Amino acid sequence: MSTCPYASRRGFLGGIAAGMAAVGTAHATTAPAEDAGTEPFYGPHQGGIATPPPAHTYFATFDITTDKRDDVRDLLKRWTQAAANLSQGKPALPTDSGEALGMAPSRLTINFGIGPGLFTQDGKDRFGLAAHRPAALVDLPVFVGDQLQPARTGGDLCIQACANDAQVAFHAVRQLAAAAYDTAKLRWAQSGFLPHVTGQTVRNLMGFRDGSSNPDPKNPHDMQTVVWAGDEGPAWMRGGTYLVARRIRIALEHWDRTPVAFQEATVGRSKIVGAPIGGHAEFDAANFAATDADGNPVIAENAHVRLAAAANNGGARIFRRGYSYNDGLNFTTERWPPWRQGMEYDAGLLFMAYQRDPRTGFIKIFERMAKFDMLNQFVTHTGSGIFACPPGCEQGGFIGQGLFA
Amino acid sequence: MSTCPYASRRGFLGGIAAGMAAVGTAHATTAPAEDAGTEPFYGPHQGGIATPPPAHTYFATFDITTDKRDDVRDLLKRWTQAAANLSQGKPALPTDSGEALGMAPSRLTINFGIGPGLFTQDGKDRFGLAAHRPAALVDLPVFVGDQLQPARTGGDLCIQACANDAQVAFHAVRQLAAAAYDTAKLRWAQSGFLPHVTGQTVRNLMGFRDGSSNPDPKNPHDMQTVVWAGDEGPAWMRGGTYLVARRIRIALEHWDRTPVAFQEATVGRSKIVGAPIGGHAEFDAANFAATDADGNPVIAENAHVRLAAAANNGGARIFRRGYSYNDGLNFTTERWPPWRQGMEYDAGLLFMAYQRDPRTGFIKIFERMAKFDMLNQFVTHTGSGIFACPPGCEQGGFIGQGLFA
Numbered sequence: 001m002s003t004c005p006y007a008s009r010r011g012f013l014g015g016i017a018a019g020m021a022a023v024g025t026a027h028a029t030t031a032p033a034e035d036a037g038t039e040p041f042y043g044p045h046q047g048g049i050a051t052p053p054p055a056h057t058y059f060a061t062f063d064i065t066t067d068k069r070d071d072v073r074d075l076l077k078r079w080t081q082a083a084a085n086l087s088q089g090k091p092a093l094p095t096d097s098g099e100a101l102g103m104a105p106s107r108l109t110i111n112f113g114i115g116p117g118l119f120t121q122d123g124k125d126r127f128g129l130a131a132h133r134p135a136a137l138v139d140l141p142v143f144v145g146d147q148l149q150p151a152r153t154g155g156d157l158c159i160q161a162c163a164n165d166a167q168v169a170f171h172a173v174r175q176l177a178a179a180a181y182d183t184a185k186l187r188w189a190q191s192g193f194l195p196h197v198t199g200q201t202v203r204n205l206m207g208f209r210d211g212s213s214n215p216d217p218k219n220p221h222d223m224q225t226v227v228w229a230g231d232e233g234p235a236w237m238r239g240g241t242y243l244v245a246r247r248i249r250i251a252l253e254h255w256d257r258t259p260v261a262f263q264e265a266t267v268g269r270s271k272i273v274g275a276p277i278g279g280h281a282e283f284d285a286a287n288f289a290a291t292d293a294d295g296n297p298v299i300a301e302n303a304h305v306r307l308a309a310a311a312n313n314g315g316a317r318i319f320r321r322g323y324s325y326n327d328g329l330n331f332t333t334e335r336w337p338p339w340r341q342g343m344e345y346d347a348g349l350l351f352m353a354y355q356r357d358p359r360t361g362f363i364k365i366f367e368r369m370a371k372f373d374m375l376n377q378f379v380t381h382t383g384s385g386i387f388a389c390p391p392g393c394e395q396g397g398f399i400g401q402g403l404f405a
Numbered sequence: 406m407s408t409c410p411y412a413s414r415r416g417f418l419g420g421i422a423a424g425m426a427a428v429g430t431a432h433a434t435t436a437p438a439e440d441a442g443t444e445p446f447y448g449p450h451q452g453g454i455a456t457p458p459p460a461h462t463y464f465a466t467f468d469i470t471t472d473k474r475d476d477v478r479d480l481l482k483r484w485t486q487a488a489a490n491l492s493q494g495k496p497a498l499p500t501d502s503g504e505a506l507g508m509a510p511s512r513l514t515i516n517f518g519i520g521p522g523l524f525t526q527d528g529k530d531r532f533g534l535a536a537h538r539p540a541a542l543v544d545l546p547v548f549v550g551d552q553l554q555p556a557r558t559g560g561d562l563c564i565q566a567c568a569n570d571a572q573v574a575f576h577a578v579r580q581l582a583a584a585a586y587d588t589a590k591l592r593w594a595q596s597g598f599l600p601h602v603t604g605q606t607v608r609n610l611m612g613f614r615d616g617s618s619n620p621d622p623k624n625p626h627d628m629q630t631v632v633w634a635g636d637e638g639p640a641w642m643r644g645g646t647y648l649v650a651r652r653i654r655i656a657l658e659h660w661d662r663t664p665v666a667f668q669e670a671t672v673g674r675s676k677i678v679g680a681p682i683g684g685h686a687e688f689d690a691a692n693f694a695a696t697d698a699d700g701n702p703v704i705a706e707n708a709h710v711r712l713a714a715a716a717n718n719g720g721a722r723i724f725r726r727g728y729s730y731n732d733g734l735n736f737t738t739e740r741w742p743p744w745r746q747g748m749e750y751d752a753g754l755l756f757m758a759y760q761r762d763p764r765t766g767f768i769k770i771f772e773r774m775a776k777f778d779m780l781n782q783f784v785t786h787t788g789s790g791i792f793a794c795p796p797g798c799e800q801g802g803f804i805g806q807g808l809f810a
Contacts, residue, residue: 036601055571058731097661098612098676103600151736151748166460166571167600170610170731170752178661186748189733195508195572196441203572207503256502256583271503326463326575327732328594331556343556343591347575 035164036104041087043392044239045228046399048109048162049321049354050217055196056166057323058173059245059350060189061155061385062180064118069127072118073404075183079159079176080398083110092175100171108163110172112399113243113387117156132403134233136242136357137388143370145381152188152247152383160352166191188383190247192323192350201274201282205250205324205347206378208267209274212282213309215319226317226361227354236402239391241354244318244362247325247383250348254336255378266374268303276305288312304375307368318353318361325350336377348379358386440569441509446492448797449644450633451804453514453567454726454759455622460601461571462728463578464650464755465594466560466790467585469523474532477523478809480588484564484581485803488515497580505576513568515577517804518648518792522561537808539638541647541762542793548775550786557593557652557788565757571596593788595652597728597755606679606687609754610655610729611783613672614679617687618714620724631722631766632759641807644796646759649723649767652730652788655753659741660783671779673708681710693717709780712773723758723766730755741782753784763791 035054039047064072082092089105118126119133161172170191177186194202201209215222224230229237255263260271268277268286276286278298286305290298299306310317325348332344355361370376390400440459444452469477487497494510523531524538566577575596582591599607606614620627629635634642660668665676673682673691681691683703691710695703704711715722730753737749760766775781795805 060734095661095665096612097610097657099600099608099610101608101612101677102605103602106601151734165601166598166731167608167610167729174657174661174750181662186734186750188748189750191731191733193571195504196511196570197508200507203504203506205502205504205572205575207501207506252502252579256500256579257586260500272506324572326571326596328596329465329556329591343593345579345591345594 036106038088038105039107039109041084041110042395046111046240046389046392047087048111048160049227049241049319049389050223051109051162052217053194053321053323054107054109054162054164054169055194056164056169057160057162057192057350058166058169058189059160059192059352060158060173060177061115061187062157062159062177062184063187064126064156064184066183067126069129069404071183072127075180076112076400076404077398078179079112080393082176082179083112083172084395086110086172086175092172093179095178097171097174097178100168103165103168106163106165106168108161108168108172110159110161110176111389113158113160113389114400114403115154115156115158115385115387117154129403132234132236134229134237134388136229136233136237136359137386138359138363140244140358140384140386141363141367143366143381145370145376146384147380147382148384149382152190153385155187155385155387157184158243158245158385158387166193190325190350190383192325194323204322204349205252206255206263206267208263208269208271209282210322210349211320212269212274213305215317217319223319225356227319227356229356232357236400236405237388237390241356241389242358242361243385243387243389244351244353244355244358245383245385245387246351246381248349248351249346249380249382251334251336251378251380252345252347254334258378265300266304266378268299268305277303300374302372302374304369304373307373308365313365313368316360316364318355318365320351320353322349322351324348354389441511443493443510444512444514446489446515447800451516451645451794451797452492453516453565454632454646454724454794455628456514456567457622458599458726458728459512459514459567459569459574460599461569461574462565462567462597462755463571463574463594464565464597464757465563465578465582466520466592467562467564467582467589468592469531469561469589471588472531474534474809476588477532478805480585481517481805481809482803483584484517485798487581487584488517488577489800491515491577491580497577498584500583502576502579502583505573508570508573511568511570511573513566513573513577515564515566515581516794518563518565518794519805519808520559520561520563520790520792522559534808537639537641539634539642539793541634541638541642541764542791543764543768545649545763545789545791546768546772548771548786550775550781551789552785552787553789554787557595558790560592560790560792562589563648563650563790563792571598595730595755595788597730599728609727610657610752611660611668611672613668613674613676614687615727616725617674617679618710620722622724628724630761632724632761634761637762641805641810642793642795646761646794647763647766648790648792648794649756649758649760649763650788650790650792651756651786653754653756654751654785654787656739656741656783656785657750657752659739663783670705671709671783673704673710682708705779707777707779709774709778712778713770718770718773721765721769723760723770725756725758727754727756729753759794
């Protein structure tokens with residue numbers, strides 16, 4: 001294979017000025033270079049978690065195919081070095097696939113997670129690491145209503161790349177997957193996007209603001225309390241976090257034919273402003289005790305915000321950093337009137353929740369929501385994964401190093 | 406259903422200043438407002454064809470479910486009005502789904518096409534329009550190597566929305582699909598993207614520049630010769646064009662393990678610069694007659710550029726305006742060494758070719774390419790459609806009006 005004759009994607013541009021002389025805008029997209037800057041790769045926490053989300057993501061999980069512990073450690077070393085390079089707009093491999101040549105880093109972040117299968121598979125301690133499995137890295141229980149597809153569930157390792165360009169995000173994971181050949185193979189993957197808005201909470205495909213009550217990633221106390229693992233678990237996870245990923249299909253056809261007033265009652269917020277029902281502004285506190293003239297709760301007993309609120313879950317909180325997904329159409333048998341069959345949107349939410357401990361985070365909150373949330377009639381969980389995301393590392397180290405010490 | 410209390414997506418922002426007071430960047434994506442301007446909807450040609458491509462697309466085809474000609478005409482009227490509004494950043498329906506609230510038009514273009522099935526279905530003249538079917542709107546032949554999936558092929562009508570924001574593009578088609586309820590239903594759909602680059606030809610997922618020898622959309626002679634229909638067909642199509650859409654999966658794993666020198670021989674261009682083999686710069690003319698010291702052609706007999714070139718197709722040209730697509734993974738049985746089975750990328754190219762007559766455009770060129778192109782060992786056509794895209798219209802008219810006159 002050819003080796004890479006360029007030191008960086010941007011740098012390579014200078015070298016081919018002759019070849020570009022005749023170029024015209026006729027052949028180019030006219031999207032301007034947007035926020036194309038660089039996010040740091042090294043640090044106490046992995047990037048792409050507290051980092052404000054860029055507009056695109058590509059998330060992938062892997063099955064480990066080696067039975068040698070050193071192969072896994074070497075893969076994590078290789079991935080770390082490659083990810084550090086990619087995040088600076090440099091190629092990762094001598095055989096870089098090339099589709100991000102000449103492109104800016106586009107705020108690329110890349111982070112890694114470790115699934116339960118690295119520790120234990122079919123009851124077997126695969127790599128002599130079972131004793132180091134964090135108690136918080138439980139196998140997710142089966143939730144009421146789960147419709148998980150095996151081809152979109154699980155994984156021994158995961159990578160999430162986020163960037164302000166869909167091609168840059170996919171390019172990153174593609175290089176890392178190629179670098180894993182003979183050690184790990186892709187299991188499932190999902191691309192996602194967010195709308196380009198500034199100074200406001202993004203809307204998901206249901207048309208509602210999503211994340212209004214999220215912990216503030218710029219508030220160290222919030223992040224330490226809710227997200228970053230501390231002394232309660234193994235030392236190799238201190239400063240890391242636990243990711244629960246869920247691929248949630250939304251019945252958009254059904255939702256779009258539902259009156260907005262019912263949508264609002266279901267969510268427990270107004271659609272346009274995003275205020276809790278009974279409130280006026282998006283960040284007003286929800287008043288769960290308020291009742292109307294008939295003594296009925298203003299925010300319904302099974303409204304999404306009520307069931308999700310920390311106040312109603314013994315203080316349990318998670319940090320959500322989801323993306324919408326859009327995979328075209330597939331054949332669906334509707335479970336609502338007029339009970340049609342046909343091609344419907346395969347679109348929804350790549351839900352990504354980070355927390356210090358899933359047992360007191362996502363699992364605690366979602367076990368009740370899965371049973372009672374009014375929103376459940378519009379959403380179906382079709383994919384799932386749980387991963388321990390180790391802390392960040394400094395140059396010369398690698399992600400997950402503590403586990404292999 | 407609630408009616409829409411805002412006159413435009415941007416306008417609505419002013420009205421909810423109170424609700425936004427507490428907003429912080431913590432909850433927002435940090436992608437800046439990119440090229441968020443407005444493209445004209447009305448004009449002699451439909452938008453989104455000669456228009457420089459924004460970064461995202463959502464393409465969808467529909468089956469007509471009514472048997473009344475007036476229903477189809479009314480749908481095209483409704484779609485035209487809604488599309489004109491959407492392209493200006495205004496909601497399309499009283500029941501707008503809301504996810505583009507507060508967002509800029511993002512250069513949204515929306516165009517429409519009419520498939521063979523509107524004229525003839527199972528040999529039947531469905532709507533009394535068969536006599537108006539353009540001779541150029543043929544049923545596509547079966548090409549060598551076709552692996553078309555019925556669920557990704559055909560359609561009586563099509564819509565393509567393009568925008569600099571994935572959410573805005575999908576939002577547009579979603580409103581139009583909702584406006585078609587009881588008249589037409591979605592058949593297949595595909596989202597796509599392009600990298601954000603300026604002043605250079607975009608690279609597709611094979612890492613090569615794609616479109617270097619495309620007709621120049623700013624050159625009226627090129628466009629009139631290659632793209633826009635003239636007097637040779639029915640009057641209702643004058644100033645329109647014909648779209649051939651192909652969903653082309655690329656075996657990226659196989660491609661990535663192929664030496665760059667072989668990739669370049671396959672394409673017939675250098676990877677980094679994009680010059681024809683034997684040339685120096687991207688827009689150098691390919692020298693198909695050149696031979697090496699052994700008398701072998703410098704550009705291989707079955708190289709992609711040789712088989713695609715107008716010079717080798719009796720002057721036949723098409724205008725390509727494709728997008729990459731990325732639908733995660735699915736199970737694949739490899740047809741190349743080491744003959745693995747497993748999850749592989751379902752990613753590739755949503756190929757979109759416009760031409761004055763597909764018989765002398767795509768069909769003429771591709772019949773030979775399908776048999777001989779070296780690139781065929783890396784690509785599989787899994788979806789397909791052909792559509793007559795009527796000319797544009799003025800305010801008060803509607804797309805396809807001439808057909809119903």
